[in-house]
Amino acid sequence: MNQHLRRVAKQPSVQRLPAYLRLIKELRDQGEVAVSTTYLAELLDLQPIIVRKDLSVTGIVGRPRIGYDVAELIAAIETYLGWDQVREAILVGVGHLGTALLGYSGLADYRLRVLAAFDSDPGKSGRDVHGCPVHPWETAPSFVSAHGVQMAILTVPAAVAQPVADTLVAAGIRAIWNFSPMKLHLPPHVVAHQEDLTAGLGVLSLKLRLLLATEE
Amino acid sequence: MNQHLRRVAKQPSVQRLPAYLRLIKELRDQGEVAVSTTYLAELLDLQPIIVRKDLSVTGIVGRPRIGYDVAELIAAIETYLGWDQVREAILVGVGHLGTALLGYSGLADYRLRVLAAFDSDPGKSGRDVHGCPVHPWETAPSFVSAHGVQMAILTVPAAVAQPVADTLVAAGIRAIWNFSPMKLHLPPHVVAHQEDLTAGLGVLSLKLRLLLATEE
Numbered sequence: 004m005n006q007h008l009r010r011v012a013k014q015p016s017v018q019r020l021p022a023y024l025r026l027i028k029e030l031r032d033q034g035e036v037a038v039s040t041t042y043l044a045e046l047l048d049l050q051p052i053i054v055r056k057d058l059s060v061t062g063i064v065g066r067p068r069i070g071y072d073v074a075e076l077i078a079a080i081e082t083y084l085g086w087d088q089v090r091e092a093i094l095v096g097v098g099h100l101g102t103a104l105l106g107y108s109g110l111a112d113y114r115l116r117v118l119a120a121f122d123s124d125p126g127k128s129g130r131d132v133h134g135c136p137v138h139p140w141e142t143a144p145s146f147v148s149a150h151g152v153q154m155a156i157l158t159v160p161a162a163v164a165q166p167v168a169d170t171l172v173a174a175g176i177r178a179i180w181n182f183s184p185m186k187l188h189l190p191p192h193v194v195a196h197q198e199d200l201t202a203g204l205g206v207l208s209l210k211l212r213l214l215l216a217t218e219e
Numbered sequence: 220m221n222q223h224l225r226r227v228a229k230q231p232s233v234q235r236l237p238a239y240l241r242l243i244k245e246l247r248d249q250g251e252v253a254v255s256t257t258y259l260a261e262l263l264d265l266q267p268i269i270v271r272k273d274l275s276v277t278g279i280v281g282r283p284r285i286g287y288d289v290a291e292l293i294a295a296i297e298t299y300l301g302w303d304q305v306r307e308a309i310l311v312g313v314g315h316l317g318t319a320l321l322g323y324s325g326l327a328d329y330r331l332r333v334l335a336a337f338d339s340d341p342g343k344s345g346r347d348v349h350g351c352p353v354h355p356w357e358t359a360p361s362f363v364s365a366h367g368v369q370m371a372i373l374t375v376p377a378a379v380a381q382p383v384a385d386t387l388v389a390a391g392i393r394a395i396w397n398f399s400p401m402k403l404h405l406p407p408h409v410v411a412h413q414e415d416l417t418a419g420l421g422v423l424s425l426k427l428r429l430l431l432a433t434e435e
Contacts, residue, residue, distance in 0.1 A: 022418065024421075025400075084421050084425050086421075086424055099316070100316070100319035102315040103315035107416060109416055115424075177427060177431075180419060184241075184324075194423065196420075200325055201237040203414050205233065205234065205237040205302075206234055207394055207411070207412035208300050209300050209301060211369065211370065212300070212301030214393065214410050
């Protein structure tokens with residue numbers, strides 16, 4: 004992945020876009036056709052200038068006194084994030100976290116379709132988890148190439164994350180959403196995003212520490 | 220929560236500190252006593268100048284040619300995040316996500332001790348999930364006040380998140396780590412951090428879109 008791509012994908016604004024999208028879709032479902040910067044800022048607990056800057060990456064500019072056109076803004080964010088088309092994925096590792104993700108409505112909301120899940124435990128094969136069929140892990144490579152799947156969600160234990168990723172990449176996977184605590188070594192033609200569940204805990208701990216400090 | 224506190228807690232540097240901490244602890248376990256900015260930058264896929272800036276918030280400065288003292292840096296990050304002391308929490312909602320979190324080693328690594336979990340399903344009470352006892356939800360308020368617990372992890376369905384949070388706050392909870400997709404309305408003496416699992420998906424989708432665009 005080149006430097007420009009790295010810089011773009013790491014911007015906090017990009018990381019906030021899914022939250023904007025969810026909120027603006029809610030407003031649309033409530034019948035709103037326009038939304039002001041101030042209102043978005045208030046709901047998302049951000050400064051209005053940050054909202055304006057965040058949304059400017061999509062190419063959409065708000066109009067004075069009217070704000071943003073809700074439908075236009077949804078389409079622009081979806082296009083920018085590559086969510087204007089359905090993306091197909093597989094999930095590997097049907098433990099509790101994998102099961103929770105398969106049941107997470109957020110994935111379908113953002114047009115990610117998990118075609119199949121895979122697990123090395125033969126007892127899990129043949130099951131249907133939240134509407135998604137579970138197949139034996141050995142069949143994952145042939146599934147990936149047969150269906151041309153580009154994205155994989157990894158919810159496997161840390162110890163097997165790298166070999167599992169290697170197998171998936173060899174089969175044609177181009178993007179890995181990695182929930183294992185293991186940083187993956189991947190060839191340059193593959194992108195990844197590592198989830199770190201403790202990052203949020205860090206922010207919350209710090210907020211609590213600062214809050215308690217102001218009371219002392 | 221005041222403006223300064225908001226600004227501090229939202230800084231990307233703060234959000235990256237848990238990743239630094241994990242990495243530096245790994246290096247310590249491998250017997251390293253010092254680590255250079257360049258090495259940290261490479262492992263975390265960041266620019267060296269960003270690493271220096273991120274770590275400067277803890278008050279620790281690297282020395283030329285030597286780098287950071289590993290033990291000193293661990294202590295400084297832990298103090299800054301308020302992780303130098305064990306923090307006790309409860310978890311509410313023992314579904315798949317709740318169960319996955321109770322089994323997540325990252326929590327104990329960062330000195331978060333989940334004293335008990337609570338669920339409204341009577342079939343789950345009395346169980347032990349990854350070493351954590353599950354109690355009936357009705358007993359949560361008395362548990363919180365009896366143990367002086369300040370932090371709660373919320374892994375309940377969106378529809379009940381707000382009433383559950385209200386009950387916890389009335390019982391004395393001061394910090395809520397919210398995994399439900401519902402934004403909570405909380406009084407000013409309570410802090411929260413909302414996890415958004417789709418944020419990572421947004422970043423990954425964008426990376427994949429940009430990667431494929433460079434190949435066209």
